[in-house]
Amino acid sequence: MKKKIISLVSVALLLFSLAACGEGGNGGDAQSINVYNWGEYIDQSVLDDFEAETGIKVNYTTYASNEEMYSKIVSGAASYDVIIPSEYMISKMISEDLLHELNFDNIPNYKYIGEEYRGLSYDPEEKYSVPYTWGTVVIVYNTKYVDEEDVADESINLLWNEKYAGNILMFDNPRDAFALAHIKLGHSMNTTNPEDWYEAAEELKKQKPIVQAYVMDQIFDKMLNEEAYIAAYYAGDAMTMMDENENLAAYVPREGANMFFDSMCVLKSSRNKEAAEKFINFMCETEIAVRNAEEVWYAIPHTAAYEALDPEQSEDPLVYPPKEVLDKCEVFINLNKETLVLQSELWINLKTQY
Amino acid sequence: MSKTVTIGNKKATVSPFASWMTVFVLVPMALVVYYAFTNADGAFTFENLKWIYTYRSTMFLSLRLAFIATVICLLLAYPIAYSMSRAGEKIQRNATLIIMLPMWMNFLVRTYSWMTILENNGLINSALRSIFGLFGGEFDGFQLINNRGAIVLGMVYNFLPYMILPIYTSLTKIDNSLLEAARDLGSNGFHVFKRVILPLSIPGIISGITMVFIPSISTFIISRILGGGKDFLIGDLIEDYFLGNSGVVNYNIGAALSMVLMILILIATFFMNHFDKDAKTSGGGRI
Numbered sequence: 001m002k003k004k005i006i007s008l009v010s011v012a013l014l015l016f017s018l019a020a021c022g023e024g025g026n027g028g029d030a031q032s033i034n035v036y037n038w039g040e041y042i043d044q045s046v047l048d049d050f051e052a053e054t055g056i057k058v059n060y061t062t063y064a065s066n067e068e069m070y071s072k073i074v075s076g077a078a079s080y081d082v083i084i085p086s087e088y089m090i091s092k093m094i095s096e097d098l099l100h101e102l103n104f105d106n107i108p109n110y111k112y113i114g115e116e117y118r119g120l121s122y123d124p125e126e127k128y129s130v131p132y133t134w135g136t137v138v139i140v141y142n143t144k145y146v147d148e149e150d151v152a153d154e155s156i157n158l159l160w161n162e163k164y165a166g167n168i169l170m171f172d173n174p175r176d177a178f179a180l181a182h183i184k185l186g187h188s189m190n191t192t193n194p195e196d197w198y199e200a201a202e203e204l205k206k207q208k209p210i211v212q213a214y215v216m217d218q219i220f221d222k223m224l225n226e227e228a229y230i231a232a233y234y235a236g237d238a239m240t241m242m243d244e245n246e247n248l249a250a251y252v253p254r255e256g257a258n259m260f261f262d263s264m265c266v267l268k269s270s271r272n273k274e275a276a277e278k279f280i281n282f283m284c285e286t287e288i289a290v291r292n293a294e295e296v297w298y299a300i301p302h303t304a305a306y307e308a309l310d311p312e313q314s315e316d317p318l319v320y321p322p323k324e325v326l327d328k329c330e331v332f333i334n335l336n337k338e339t340l341v342l343q344s345e346l347w348i349n350l351k352t353q354y
Numbered sequence: 355m356s357k358t359v360t361i362g363n364k365k366a367t368v369s370p371f372a373s374w375m376t377v378f379v380l381v382p383m384a385l386v387v388y389y390a391f392t393n394a395d396g397a398f399t400f401e402n403l404k405w406i407y408t409y410r411s412t413m414f415l416s417l418r419l420a421f422i423a424t425v426i427c428l429l430l431a432y433p434i435a436y437s438m439s440r441a442g443e444k445i446q447r448n449a450t451l452i453i454m455l456p457m458w459m460n461f462l463v464r465t466y467s468w469m470t471i472l473e474n475n476g477l478i479n480s481a482l483r484s485i486f487g488l489f490g491g492e493f494d495g496f497q498l499i500n501n502r503g504a505i506v507l508g509m510v511y512n513f514l515p516y517m518i519l520p521i522y523t524s525l526t527k528i529d530n531s532l533l534e535a536a537r538d539l540g541s542n543g544f545h546v547f548k549r550v551i552l553p554l555s556i557p558g559i560i561s562g563i564t565m566v567f568i569p570s571i572s573t574f575i576i577s578r579i580l581g582g583g584k585d586f587l588i589g590d591l592i593e594d595y596f597l598g599n600s601g602v603v604n605y606n607i608g609a610a611l612s613m614v615l616m617i618l619i620l621i622a623t624f625f626m627n628h629f630d631k632d633a634k635t636s637g638g639g640r641i
Binding site: 065067068070071074166172173174175208211212213214215218221222225226227335340341343344347348351352354 | 409411412415469473474475497500578579582583584585586590591594596597598599600601602603
């Protein structure tokens with residue numbers, strides 16, 4: 001009898017501890033929220049201010065790609081309240097009924113969001129998301145090693161220039177990498193024509209021997225230490241790099257680039273929606289938005305904060321590209337299932353061709 | 355009366371371990387097998403197994419690199435372990451500490467630090483460049499990173515302690531009187547090593563090989579950090595299918611590939627254990 005009780009108790013304990021793990025940091029506590037954001041994408045001191053002002057504790061964690069965030073959420077491995085995905089991921093998550101319809105009574109600061117950033121195609125009825133930042137993909141290069149004549153035409157072809165073999169960095173995620181190949185070929189980056197994808201895959205295969213490495217956040221190290229000379233990356237991060245190494249310069253390729261909108265959303269599974277909305281509202285307070293923008297250097301949709309920014313930032317043509325540049329840029333839309341499967345196969349194929 | 359109590363206690367002490375194993379080992383393994391033989395709708399299928407064939411070259415590359423890393427570890431570890439086991443007690447203690455020391459640091463940090471050492475502007479190439487500079491020479495630097503060699507180096511560096519420690523332990527367990535006896539009976543140094551020391555250290559070698567080969571074949575982060583993310587190893591492929599970094603999450607294909615890995619490891623362990631037993635009995639026979 002005794003042994004039975006002991007084994008029962010141990011099993012019960014085990015299950016209990018498992019259940020506790022499943023709760024994650026949430027714990028059902030009304031006074032804490034879990035925020036899940038891209039890496040290097042916030043002024044951390046803003047979080048402390050939020051905690052001090054509202055008494056709501058913020059558990060802050062980061063991810064490296066939309067896909068990583070998505071799979072973590074659908075696997076149910078952890079519960080989050082606020083997430084900041086890009087537009088195509090938002091439309092995918094809306095279509096899968098993962099996002100909570102925001103109560104804008106709790107987000108009065110939404111009034112600051114500029115007209116042109118509202119009701120965009122990924123959330124046409126302005127129900128699920130509050131724009132956080134936006135920007136484009138740019139090509140960063142080191143002026144010390146890259147000849148002026150090679151960048152004079154501001155072309156995407158720099159990423160395929162064999163003169164710089166072994167010194168080029170590429171995105172280590174297929175959506176961004178394929179977008180660059182599509183631009184080079186003059187395709188839409190949202191094409192669903194398999195032929196276009198095969199051609200793009202050929203371009204990436206051709207490029208692979210001259211690529212030094214496929215990276216995401218490691219790009220900072222490699223570009224700052226002048227380990228690599230050329231890379232494509234997100235504008236705000238490029239600005240941060242250029243700030244730290246004066247030899248770096250960047251341009252939006254004349255053929256076009258991806259333009260992205262990252263927006264704050266609340267998950268349907270959140271047990272703390274009101275606190276999550278409070279957090280979103282707090283991030284849209286003018287003073288907070290200014291501080292955050294000064295740290296991350298991405299473009300902001302917040303009109304009042306934009307006015308308050310140092311002109312050095314608000315007039316930078318890489319952060320806020322002029323209209324004729326933006327007209328050439330394209331926003332990702334969520335690809336259909338067949339195209340995603342093809343993209344995945346082609347990407348794995350690229351990585352398993354030895 | 356007293357007997358039943360002892361048995362009861364024994365079972366009671368085993369039960370936490372048994373439940374731990376059930377929840378964290380058996381259930382996950384059963385889940386891997388379940389996913390490997392079902393499709394997205396949960397219906398039974400062999401379809402996922404065809405991917406094993408599709409990715410055979412990835413499998414072979416992983417096997418090859420893990421094999422090379424294991425051989426290098428063994429060649430490095432044996433002499434180190436041997437000289438440690440022959441040294442004085444204080445040296446033995448300090449040497450063990452030095453070997454363990456890097457393991458107190460996070461695996462990722464250790465691997466990242468190799469990036470700083472091997473890069474074109476890293477420690478080695480910068481040092482060589484300044485030496486060449488002293489003589490007025492030009493030096494372009496060696497390509498030390500973002501290739502297969504760097505991946506193998508990462509494996510060897512990270513897993514070497516797992517080879518040294520078991521060999522060292524088995525060597526220290528050898529009774530000195532056996533060596534003296536062999537000498538008395540006319541064996542020279544080499545002969546003592548070949549006939550007495552080596553056979554008696556085989557259990558250590560076996561567990562060392564297992565402990566290096568298994569993490570090497572399943573690693574995924576080393577190839578990304580030191581290999582430049584250009585070539586997938588089997589671990590990268592499995593991670594990709596489970597996390598959906600390429601745009602599609604597919605637990606079924608991921609599980610099928612993991613299952614192959616599990617089977618490979620099981621086979622390896624089986625052979626190793628078999629070999630181990632042989633070594634033990636023959637060793638015992640000689641004594």
